[in-house]
Amino acid sequence: MATIYKTLTSNDVASTRTLLHEAIPITGTIISGTYRDGGASVALGNENNIKNYSHAMFQSVYDYPYLSSSANHIFDLTVGYATSSAHNNTSDTSFHDKKVNTYNQMAQVLMGYDHTGSLRLFDKDGDLTGGGKIKEALFVNFSRLLVKDEIKKGSFSMQFGTASSFSIPFGTTGVEAEYLKVGDTSGSSKYKVNSPAGEYGILYQQSPHTPADPYGLIFYQAGIVVLNLSGTNLTGSKTNNGLADRHNTRALMDTAGSDTMDLLTGSFSQEANANAWRNRVANISFNNTVELNSTVYFCRANHNEFNYSANPTYITGSKIRVKNVSTDSPVSYVTTVGLYSADNELLAVAKLSEPLKKDPSNEITLRVRLDY
Numbered sequence: 042m043a044t045i046y047k048t049l050t051s052n053d054v055a056s057t058r059t060l061l062h063e064a065i066p067i068t069g070t071i072i073s074g075t076y077r078d079g080g081a082s083v084a085l086g087n088e089n090n091i092k093n094y095s096h097a098m099f100q101s102v103y104d105y106p107y108l109s110s111s112a113n114h115i116f117d118l119t120v121g122y123a124t125s126s127a128h129n130n131t132s133d134t135s136f137h138d139k140k141v142n143t144y145n146q147m148a149q150v151l152m153g154y155d156h157t158g159s160l161r162l163f164d165k166d167g168d169l170t171g172g173g174k175i176k177e178a179l180f181v182n183f184s185r186l187l188v189k190d191e192i193k194k195g196s197f198s199m200q201f202g203t204a205s206s207f208s209i210p211f212g213t214t215g216v217e218a219e220y221l222k223v224g225d226t227s228g229s230s231k232y233k234v235n236s237p238a239g240e241y242g243i244l245y246q247q248s249p250h251t252p253a254d255p256y257g258l259i260f261y262q263a264g265i266v267v268l269n270l271s272g273t274n275l276t277g278s279k280t281n282n283g284l285a286d287r288h289n290t291r292a293l294m295d296t297a298g299s300d301t302m303d304l305l306t307g308s309f310s311q312e313a314n315a316n317a318w319r320n321r322v323a324n325i326s327f328n329n330t331v332e333l334n335s336t337v338y339f340c341r342a343n344h345n346e347f348n349y350s351a352n353p354t355y356i357t358g359s360k361i362r363v364k365n366v367s368t369d370s371p372v373s374y375v376t377t378v379g380l381y382s383a384d385n386e387l388l389a390v391a392k393l394s395e396p397l398k399k400d401p402s403n404e405i406t407l408r409v410r411l412d413y
Contacts, residue, residue, distance in 0.1 A: 045351055046381065049338060059333045062196075065187050067115060067325040069202075071104055085316035093312055098139050100315035114184040118315035119143050120270070123162055126176040136310050143311065147180055151260055151267070153237040163267055165255045167233040167243055175257070179318055181266040188264035193328035194242060195229035197259055198222060199266070200323040210321040220323060222247045223256045238263040333412055340378050340407040347399055348373055372400045378407055 073085065086093060089106035099119035105112040121144030122128045130137065145160060152161035155169075163175035183192075200222045202210030212219030225232075228242035239262030243255045257268040348371040374396035380389040391409045399405055 046385070047340075047342075047346065049340070053339045053341065055337045055339070057335045057337065059335065061331040061333055062193050062328040063189070063331070064328050065326065069323045071115070072102060072322050072325075073319040085320055086312060091319075096139075097136070097310040097312040098143065100312050102319070113186055115187065116184055117182040118179065118318065119182075119311045120177075120179050120314035121145075121147060121311075122178070123148075123174070123176040125162070125174075128177055140311065143180070144178065147178070147265075147267070151236055151238045151241075151263065151265065163258060163269075165243075165269065167235070167241065167258070169235055175267060175269045175271070177270040178257070179268040179270055179314065181268070183264040183266070185264065187329060189329040189331045191239070191262045191330045192259065192264060193330050194232055194240070194261055195225055195227070196326075196328040197228065197242075197244075197266075198224035198247065198327070199244075199325045202321045202323055211323060220248070225259050228259070228261075232261070236260065238265075244268070335413075336411045338380060338409040338411075340409055342375070342399060342405040342407075344401050344404050347375065347405075348401055350374075370400050370402070372398065375399050375405065375407075378409055380409065 071090070073088070086100070089108075090103040090112065092101040092103065092107045094100075099117050101107070101117050102115045103112040104115055121140045121142075123144050124141055129141065148160055148162060152163060155161055161169065163178060165173040165175055200220050202212070202219060203221045204210055204212035204219050223244045224247045225242040225244055226247060227245075232240045232242045234240055238260050241258050241260040241263075244257040244259055244266070245255055255269065257266060259266050350373045376393055376396050378391040378393075379387050380391075382388055389409075389411060391407070393407075397405055
């Protein structure tokens with residue numbers, strides 16, 4: 042007799058969870074150089090892969106000219122500061138409100154509110170109990186296409202050029218001292234969980250030396266990096282308005298190598314801030330994470346099961362095609378496994394790469410995996 046259906050029990054079903062990681066390298070040439078038609082004579086912000094908006098509140102970076110259907114969104118850039126920042130000057134009417142609103146919006150999503158209902162500022166060490174706050178920040182919002190489910194903890198690094206010349210941000214000698222590298226070295230074990238947006242880590246300087254002051258935060262599930270624009274000396278003064286260079290004397294957020302160019306004030310757009318920052322990015326790298334959930338069904342055919350076929354071609358006349366004489370053992374060839382619901386509706390089909398011979402002398406276990 043042909044066995045067509047067999048009920049699976051809980052012992053036949055297993056669930057697994059696997060984390061897959063992909064390395065994501067982003068070079069500085071894509072961010073600020075590759076698509077500058079006309080070379081260095083083309084102003085930052087006019088590259089074909091940089092999308093600017095009429096509101097000038099943020100800037101989008103693509104890996105290819107953004108009008109092309111082949112372009113992939115890499116990240117968005119914007120800048121904001123808190124109302125308690127030294128840069129908060131209501132007389133700078135052009136972009137003051139936009140920068141304050143940007144900071145408040147990002148803080149609301151990533152840091153939330155305290156027990157009094159007050160908006161939490163970004164905290165340098167993540168303990169939220171006091172200490173230094175990040176009141177001026179550059180936000181790098183990575184595309185979900187790159188981040189997937191989250192950024193892998195401990196894998197993020199970002200390298201900046203710190204030479205004094207804006208036109209030659211990485212220096213001319215090529216020594217390590219012309220660069221500043223930050224990353225979440227301890228992110229895999231010392232991440233924080235007190236954010237409404239999920240887990241986040243602290244960004245520290247990795248080279249050429251490692252001071253104690255944090256450089257920013259990275260929110261793993263949100264895929265957002267918050268860079269502290271107050272610099273390593275954390276003065277908050279208007280003449281030191283960015284991540285300081287190796288001598289802590291020059292701001293990275295400048296446009297022409299001028300220390301007095303105060304881009305963080307409301308007089309300059311977030312678009313101008315993004316251009317200045319992109320000019321000094323050497324590379325960014327991290328590993329993304331994809332959570333793969335699987336259900337495995339062990340479909341077992343015992344020695345006395347599935348030895349006959351219900352296929353009409355299995356019989357010719359009154360004889361089974363695969364039997365030479367009536368005393369031969371029945372034989373079938375398994376080619377397909379179907380998974381059915383309780384009311385016999387076909388839900389999934391698995392095809393074997395080649396037919397498997399089944400007769401009373403053997404048993405078969407087929408492992409069917411559904412990924413989602």
